[in-house]
Amino acid sequence: MPPKTLARGFCTAEFEGRTQRAQALMAQQGLAGMLLMSEPDVRYFSGFQTLFWQSPTRPWFLFVPATGKPIAVIPEIGAALMRQSWLDDIRTWSAPAPDDDGISLLTELLSPYAKAKARIGVMKGHETILRMPLGDWERLIMALPGLDIADTTGLVQGLRMVKSTAEIEKLSHICAIGSATFARVPEVMSQGMALEDVFRTFRREALAQGADDAPYVVGAADQGGYVDVISPPTRRPLQVGDVLMLDTGLTWDGYFCDFDRNWAIGRTDDAARRAYDVLWRATEAGIAAARPGNTCRDLFNAMSAVIAELDESGGDIGRLGHGLGMQLTEQPSHASFDTTVLTENMVLTIEPSLSYGNGLMMVHEENIVVGKDAATLLSTRAAPDLPVI
The missing domain is CATH 3.40.350.10 (Creatinase/prolidase N-terminal domain)
Structure with missing residues (x-):
């Protein structure tokens, strides 16, 4: 904790x-x-x-x-x-x-x-x-x-956009709470649980880990992947072969974390494993590009180059991350149109997404702070391979 x-x-x-x-x-x-x-x-x-x-x-x-x-x-x-x-x-x-x-x-x-x-x-x-x-x-x-x-x-x-040391301490704290909450998912979620109950369980766990609130909990679960990440949950139970994604914005003392995690239920297939691998490496590329002097467009291009291995459209959701702080999403945007120059102490999300299979999508997200020479993770890095519950 x-x-x-x-x-x-x-x-x-x-x-x-x-x-x-x-x-x-x-x-x-x-x-x-x-x-x-x-x-x-x-x-x-x-x-x-x-x-x-x-x-x-x-x-x-x-x-x-x-x-x-x-x-x-x-x-x-x-x-x-x-x-x-x-x-x-x-x-x-x-x-x-x-x-x-x-x-x-x-x-x-x-x-x-x-x-x-x-x-x-x-x-x-x-x-x-x-x-x-x-x-x-x-x-x-x-x-x-x-x-x-x-x-x-x-x-x-x-x-x-540029956070003080005191702000970064709060953001680091809530990201640690978010990471601890995600770490508990394999222990408290299981096959047969309704997605509504998955969301409620996640919220309760986040509060138990020390979050003040869990105002943003979204996600999806379906066979081999999901088709969107913003729909309300249903009573559909988790099934073997599902890919479950949870994305959360928890708060502590008025500051947000914002990152997600993916899991396979029971087993996974090659397409989902491949999508996860591409996104994990795209995230690595985005983190590596997040250094002072680069622009948000540079981050977008670095991630897009990896995503193109599987999806030339880049997921087509407009941007691949954003600023983070007192709001779940803040300026700037990691997009082709945003030439904001990164500076030390910016806190950002790295959020590549892609489309695969028959209309499926996958999203991967981490929270970082831009340092003097390189970025540092605030969230605990996701596993390099798609975890199975």
Whole structure:
């Protein structure tokens, strides 16, 4: 079982450093501030962590000024928790209030910037959302004539791509928990178990191993392989000749692991063994290519070259891995279109996939951190041959 002595949360210096790095980049781009609205971005700069984000009823706002600490504009229900953070300026309203859900407070905060015709940033790009009603956003902008709204997607995502030592410790911890959970599968799963029960058993085991939650557990099982990896489980029992795959995103202290494992039930055939071997070697190629100076495209090409031994389409799922951290999937993407340059302390998934046989597919995934000269595994490496349960 993974050690349980790792401290939760971060020291104030962690948030000070994040904010100062953001403010240095903001200065380069002529930004007077940034308005953040989504859970991971608000948490990144404040440390505010709560499951209350699951409710769509209330919006939450964090403003990062050009200098000084961020300012929270949040529903009163979150005030006590936010006061435990490093922030001092916390402005609240009684929510929900559909006629004025924080808009007056935001207008008051941003009016001086509008009068100065200042430029502030919001997240507009890929993998971002406007986490407030569009009508409220339109009302806010109408109340702030002269305010210049810029896109800070690249700024924030660029900061979050590179992890601190403290973040890597948390990611390593949850990956160890995930590895320990996968190691238990041959002991707690067996022929005849319904796939629904496989999923439930896996979740229980993950919690027993020390995960805070198992919000993402997907997989499949069928004769010789599977046809997709995102469908809900059914009552179909595991049968001899099945290939079982489980993919999980477990969390600990707000950070995710994300990797999968494959097993054969009772026996396996040559096609499944061959697919597994190709993917295992493609994963090795991706890990070897994950070093500073290479691009995500380089990782994609390294894996694709091995996958092409069996499947020239490369599985056709768009990418072969991604960033990892406070979200199950983060930027960047290991894809032909992504030329993001890898740097030390990026945490990534290596996730090759391929198609084989009569419409079957297989996926293989590991979690790594990019080091000064080479990558280091955070997940325990899968067996080089398809394991049989």
